Amino acid sequence: MSDAPVAPESPQNLLAQMERMLAALNADLVQLDAELQPAAPRPEEQREDGAFNPEAARP
Template identity: 55%
Template sequence: MSQEAVPSSQPKGLLQQMEELMAALNADLSQLDADLQQSATRPDAALSDGSETA
């Protein structure tokens, strides 16, 4: 396993690596949620103007 990104003088511990990965994953999921929320409101806005009533 390569550790080129980790400086040899101060190697990161497994816990620190996991925390950084979880923070990056959380940021990605937050962005995905925001994108989904934004795309989900577009069709609702088109329907709520009364143009598509049954």
């Protein structure tokens, strides 16, 4: 390795890098959220009178 000191990046470069990382993270989270959303209500989740009622299937 070189003994030369490493110059710190400018705050603008660090900010731009952080913004890119946050944008990539946000895109990943949006995709994950879409994958985890149920395509249709599960059978045990029934609707009564058009309103969601998760307790309907419970004894």
